Amino acid sequence: MSKAKIGIINVTSYMGAEVARLLYRHPGIELSFITGRSEAGKKLGQVFPHLSQLHMVIDSAPGEADLVFSALPHKAGAETIAPLVDKGVRVIDLSADFRLRDSSAYPLWYGFEHPVPGLLEEAVYGLTEMYRSKIQRAQLVANPGCYPTSAILALAPASKAGLLHGDVIVDSKSGLSGAGRALSLKAHYAEANESVVAYALEGHRHLPEIVQEVEAIKEGAVALTFVPHLVPMTRGILSTCYAPSAGKLSAGERGIAELRQIYRDFYQGEQFVQVVDELPQTKHTLGTNICLVYPTIDLRTNRLTIVSCLDNLVKGGSGQAVQNMNVMLGYSESTGLEQLAVYP
Amino acid sequence: MSKAKIGIINVTSYMGAEVARLLYRHPGIELSFITGRSEAGKKLGQVFPHLSQLHMVIDSAPGEADLVFSALPHKAGAETIAPLVDKGVRVIDLSADFRLRDSSAYPLWYGFEHPVPGLLEEAVYGLTEMYRSKIQRAQLVANPGCYPTSAILALAPASKAGLLHGDVIVDSKSGLSGAGRALSLKAHYAEANESVVAYALEGHRHLPEIVQEVEAIKEGAVALTFVPHLVPMTRGILSTCYAPSAGKLSAGERGIAELRQIYRDFYQGEQFVQVVDELPQTKHTLGTNICLVYPTIDLRTNRLTIVSCLDNLVKGGSGQAVQNMNVMLGYSESTGLEQLAVYP
Amino acid sequence: MSKAKIGIINVTSYMGAEVARLLYRHPGIELSFITGRSEAGKKLGQVFPHLSQLHMVIDSAPGEADLVFSALPHKAGAETIAPLVDKGVRVIDLSADFRLRDSSAYPLWYGFEHPVPGLLEEAVYGLTEMYRSKIQRAQLVANPGCYPTSAILALAPASKAGLLHGDVIVDSKSGLSGAGRALSLKAHYAEANESVVAYALEGHRHLPEIVQEVEAIKEGAVALTFVPHLVPMTRGILSTCYAPSAGKLSAGERGIAELRQIYRDFYQGEQFVQVVDELPQTKHTLGTNICLVYPTIDLRTNRLTIVSCLDNLVKGGSGQAVQNMNVMLGYSESTGLEQLAVYP
């Protein structure tokens, strides 16, 4: 089989660079171009020394490719991608531009009129474990956000089993790399270090994405509160999800065992979602595409409590994008994603 | 006025050392003794160089004092304190040994029969803002835990105003100093750094303390889930509290304004609880006795969302203990506690 | 005694804010104005919540004052200060603009022609322990850089005692707050965290300042290599200084004892420089004006090895500035600077 030609748009973002890292030595592909806005002309290794072994130069504009990863910010993503899709290139978009099915959500949540609303219908939401068969045939994949990946993977089995009332809280804790490489005071070392802060209580942009997908599982409305927090570390998201139990499980420890079995069954055969018996740490996922899920019940209040964690730049972004690429191109889903977490 | 003689039992713990730090240069007291189990005979500055200016030697046993801080672990605390109380010494206990009013809770939550259950009735729970007048006359003050202080201060105004249904979630994020100075794998640098982890989902020891105090405010049962998390920083706790709104507030932004006013009124005149208009960071409290509280409503789900933060070793421990001492001895409540946060 | 009127120019920098923190509750002064370039008109507490208790509004231009702290960047500092000095206001400048005695050093090291070279002669270098009596009478104090303070305090006693050949290496490790509040990639959380990096090997701007002062002690040339490093923490500098021993000390342990005595004698009576018997940590100085110095000899190579550490924003900046203010105004040198380190 000849190697697929792959391009990366905006390789100078953390998400773009992480795609490059994961594709290094992928046996089925060939990196045909990488673009970066302000760094065009430089060697990739000058911007990211850890990628110097790729021996590539940053381009100013996309070249030829069979499949393109776009790591542009929202809005810029849609504008750049649309003509590629028109030309028949398959695209995995790491921005939010094709994640929401309802185009009217874009002015509300992202502050712009969607430039190509017609493509929204065509785009497949790239949560591999949920949409694998559609992704296989997709021309345009909307790669999920980091918070939504952790939340949806935590909630999906319970929702599917009818255990959720529709009253859900997602309390997420994220490392700073989720804020990207663009400079900001909140990601300035001295401001972020040794501190925890909640943000976006008036509604984070990932909220409609979580709600859309959780509702899609059971086709019922959920009243979902999502509060993201920044914690002083580079990578990792841990989401703690709370919901009243719908009362379909047995009482006591037996209910917890049933719940775990429901989760294990749901993720049966999945390589990148592991239902674990001990509370997981974000550190257990550093550098890997694995999402760890720990479901339990607070027996005093009969409340479902589900903890999930992942590396926001891998399963929460570029790793999942590569997983999607593997599905789209017919490779083994774990190609390029086999490495274990770097621990401690 | 002659200076009060003060003793610190187990000064070699973080809580004990922090009491010593805060009492340094307190104009109304004189430190008459400091004890430490294994370090007796050493200069305090050998164990804690930052306290070398106190020029004190660690004793093996308590000496004479008008008021004693005990920073012993639970069980050891009660056993050491009981005879002091018998002798008429006033005691502020930083352990959990006198926090729960029901003695039967001790075997259940702490694994030991309470050695002096009779003292539980006498002890006053040392959340200064709630029990100031009782603390003033108390002989034995049970200084609150770090998590309970952050949770109760966040929930009290809403509870008092009848805004809580009794269905509450407290999701707390704590730095590692809360785990104390005793060595453990979870507090080993390489294990804890760059990681977030939830723990004690089966029921943390601070849960009954939070429930006891929140229920005391309105004398009604609450179904409260409390999940603590460790985040990679030394000091600080941030608690995010969620509860369905009881519907007594106006709809929309007006309800949020009413809620804030309720909080401001509740903490009117308090120096150490500040109701803030912007989301607070734990870093804003480093080294100070201040608890910052930010109440709001998730308007999509009509859910109260209250964020509070503090320094777990100060308002969450030793600072509050000194605040209580000031109340007990009739000093201005802020004496020794005036310093601003060390930021950034 | 009436209170001195004090102004802070550029309070919105870390150095400016730290002066404000330390002056809070200083009994001898009254803060008459605070300026900030882009934040004028805001409450100080909006920019720095930890300073909200000062209840001050940020001004756009300096007002009346007896003494002014300027925390402007270099060049801007000199231009703003010169007219104040002309008017007879006493100024403590935290920029580098008056630290170097030789005006020709400015184009070389800072890239600008000094706008008021005539003031260089008048300015007193504000390393309190070295220039106390001159500072007392000074109208313009050039507050030292953070690295130079740690290096000079480490080297001065050895130099004075004739123990230095003139062949010196200073290897310094600094936290990120030294880079200030201005955004930069090197101070971006995800880039700086979990990493150590050396920088400015071609010559850091603090090098001529260190050389000037070390040479001033003995009036002989030193061949000094200075390499600064960034380490992932917010505050603190630790400098490890190496120099061949000039052979005036006894051999073996006895020489080490003599060296320590020389250091103790040199800093006899100083409150803010402590010669310690155990290797110090930067953490022992967090939030305080203390510099810890540990001198020893590598007996295998007969090389002096002196370790010093301090909080770069306090003794390495704003704390020393307040110490200088106390000297200039005749207050006890430690007023406002009594607090112990926040540890752990």
Add this chain to the structure above:
Amino acid sequence: MSKAKIGIINVTSYMGAEVARLLYRHPGIELSFITGRSEAGKKLGQVFPHLSQLHMVIDSAPGEADLVFSALPHKAGAETIAPLVDKGVRVIDLSADFRLRDSSAYPLWYGFEHPVPGLLEEAVYGLTEMYRSKIQRAQLVANPGCYPTSAILALAPASKAGLLHGDVIVDSKSGLSGAGRALSLKAHYAEANESVVAYALEGHRHLPEIVQEVEAIKEGAVALTFVPHLVPMTRGILSTCYAPSAGKLSAGERGIAELRQIYRDFYQGEQFVQVVDELPQTKHTLGTNICLVYPTIDLRTNRLTIVSCLDNLVKGGSGQAVQNMNVMLGYSESTGLEQLAVYP
């Protein structure tokens, strides 16, 4: 080719676990046993969740193998390894027990009489770039310490080229994982975080190892001072090395260019040592077997200044051990070590 059978002794240490991580999916080997002292009988994934995919159980004693990695502490290492060597098993020892050629160094530096001094002669020092051909044939490889690897790789080209006078300073900064998994106060999170400290100024155990190898390059004595520091991060060592230039290089920038060329020539063809043009960060090496070396000259003092950095658990330990295994077994040297750094 049939797969080599490999064992890991003390897999529950960080070094042992890191060997297991790197061997996962190594195509030429089969992990035949893993031992762990106190955790025998547990699944590896219970102790290290990131290794759960290896699906192995921890043994209490070594089984059959062609080659064994020993990650025991010093002394225990030698005692366990000697009988294996007797039986003809090839061993890579990650302890210090066979690194020093002179058996009399062990009582002095490690506090024990060497139990099998006869094996010292047989052992090959496992710095692959220096001893590759001997390693190929070795039965017993003494894998280098983390600090020595960084120091020797930084100094070797200069030493070989006759640029060193013999007067050398190595100032190293290490993350906390270097202290291992055994609990200690210095590696307790709250003590180590936000702090830098120098240690072992009286002589660190890695000093004789560095001296032995640097002297071996030119067979001349060096007066070398080595000062290690702990910095608050998990992985990474950066060493800054200083030495007066022996005057064989041209003056000015030309000398720097010559120096870099000497380094590039020396490491010509090496995959795991990269001579870089920009100052490296430890973060550029996270999780990889690469050592980055940046040589320059302080032109003001004519002093060689060489900065090197690596991941202390990979090139500074287990990665180099796997590199050695590849050499010993005739595999491509980079097998299992291809992954790029996890950045940021």
